[in-house]
Amino acid sequence: MFYNVFGEKVSKTRFKEMVNAQKNRRELIGANQFNRRDLMKMGLLTGAGYLVAKNGLSGRAWGQTITPGPINQPASPPTRSFVTQMPIMPIRQPVAKLTPTPTVAPNTAAGEGRTKPHQALTVFPPQKFYQTVQQIAPIFVSPDLPLQQLYTFDGFSPGPTYVAHYREPILVRNFNRIPNGPQPSGFGVPSLTTHLHNSHTPSESDGNPCDFFNSGQFYDQHYPNQYAGVLSDHIAEGGDLNEAMSTLWYHDHMIGATAQNVYKGLAGFYFLFNDHDTGNEHTGFRLPSFPQYDIPMLFADRVFDQEGAMAFDLMNLDGILGDKFLTNGVVQPFFRVHPRKYRLRWLNTGISRFVQMFLTDPLNLNQDQIFFQICKDGNLLPQPIKVTSCTMGVAERADVIIDFSQYAGRSVFIENRLQQIDGRGPTDVVLPAGQGDSYVRIDVTLPHVDDDSADPEDTEFYDLPALEAPRISRTFHFDRLNGQWSINGIFMTCNDDGPTVRVRVGLNTAEHWVLSNLSGDWEHPIHIHFEEHRLLSRDRATPPPPERGRNDVTRVKHNNRNELFFRFRDFHGHYPMHCHNLIHEDHAMMLLWFIDPNGGDNNQLP
């Protein structure tokens, strides 16, 4: 009897493929030098395609559902690498108007699932209107796999990219047209709540996990697109420009089912432009022009079952690691570029995996390639940082500037070299070049064009907003008791509203939060909605350069102590703090906090 990780019987042929893949991997790791034959084996050279279980080279989490049979085996069917062009999601277009007209109060009679009025709709009246229908649709992921029945935004997964501008408020009407009943491939929940991560949004439009809407309903979300401070400490300037954000993403956030729904396709980008990050390389910060040289890259890792359908282990508590690596929804695509500078907007959607992306030059494996990181979590840093890699937990973003002219005529790879073998967190091993998993092959084969974008060596972006004395310091211990995630020993509940709210912060105040991880060998990317925070220290030391700016996800390793500075300006209501390993999030590693116009409480251990 032969089995895969799910305990499903597999044919002898398939089993042999899986074993060969393991053998390939062991051989490669054993080799100290890479000759052409080895490079071919790794699929690092273009060729006629490679129909081997090569993409099953990375191990899957031990802790996933196992039965008698071999464990730590790749589960997905074989696919060829770098045979599909990387898709670029279309740009979302506004509609002339919405019918019925959006109202401050929820339009329950017409089927709106919102329960609270828009707190700022008349203060920032929308100038553009959008509508999107979340629905099941067939999606192409690989020429070696069937079309997938995924959750999409108007038939697209990843969803279309919003192009927004500061001081131009918008309203998005989200329709839930995912039918009730058993879902394709047996996962996904047909109630939704769409969260724009990490926009500075009024609570009722924030896509809070507890504010979901059902199949058949819709939900209007108001995005003021304003700089933080616009109604508080920077009224005269119309908000603090130094709080400008650039690369956001939207995704489903349904309580208890975020992992399933995001895995099933509900994610997309949202770009915010202004007079500095203009999208035109002749103006402002002169970042590479959008859309030709400003490219979104949404990374995801997935598993496919033996029928070729995207599979989700419903019984997994630790974190699901995929053995297929998708960029913009397609397995290991290639992408052609001109030999000039590009801005790549990287986003790791996991759902659990931590990645460390390198630029791998197959002709120069011993040399880590240098490029520039300009954003962390979608926020421009004070200036570009020279890096050789970007580490991203789930939901973290890194915008990078890569000058491809040095690779003209050849190919380079965006490769994740961070080793991770189970859902708890990465090992601390960074694999040698070529032994990680490549998410995209970039072919620098398009003709020469002009490049008028700024030289990252000479550029500066925003100043870091001034810190101020916090009103209070609070500590949050993240812990795990017999598999149950708690924060300060208390478990999550959606009832944390009104009188039972767990943390009440004062509107327009600042606080100091300590996040400590007591859960041993687990690592958590902790995300707090609403405003970008500053990471003041990690274990009482200054954080590394990319994390010294404004963040919205902070990685908390085991036994870490992270000190954060937060403000809570302009809008009120409930917001969550949670781990963004979506499996942990769904098993309740979350709490709700509340911005109260009447002031905050003094509970230092909420």
Place this chain on the structure above:
Amino acid sequence: METTRRKLFGLAAFAPLASALMLGQEKSTATSMNSAVAPVLVPKMIPELAPGVTSSAFANHRPSLSPREQAHQRYFPDVTLLTHEGKKVNFYSDLIKGKVVTLNFMFADCQEICPLVTANLEKVQKLLGGRVGKDIFMYSFSLQGQDSPEKLRAYRKAYNIKPGWTFLTGDLNTMELLRRKLGFTYPDPKTDADKTQHIGNFRFGSEPLIMWETMPGMAEPRYLVEMISYVEAEHQGHPKGAREIFHSADPGKG
């Protein structure tokens, strides 16, 4: 139920449940917001393939099993168990098929987590009231089958557990198979073997909907009741809609 729902919303009607391939078809009433809804039947985006590359034969593969059957085979072995009353039952066909159920693991001599979780779930049972045993079936499984039916009977009595919540045991291999299939495992093998570290989570779901949730066993009972009620509402196609049930669960009512 289905008709009432349509009448209430006056909106699109959904076709009853589909296989993995088919999309829900919709008939929309003529409100302009529904005119935005046209089901997508062909991919909107098919990226270009590299020169000379064509789709492989497997790209035309169609799943042979329905999603419900896949879940059945993947997670729910039809193993034979003993209830606390000494009756023989099969896990899939007798206990969960067609039902909304709750599942967790314990053992009678557990000193650490089980007393807390069992006491907490007893509150949940009380809040769910008459629904337990009628619409919702609660099951607790003895870790490694170490508890005999008599011991489980005594345990239930000690915690004042009412009918509708069944405790089950079986031989070691059966209980371990069930534990692994249902995911009550720890990634580190050493910790997984340590009974005192066993998973204190509480799973519940609707088998026909393949809708499964897991919450901490120690979560607030009222919140657990809300989450279970959501699943139950979906299971019954409740006309009020699952969200209303979720937010209206009254802690005072049984």
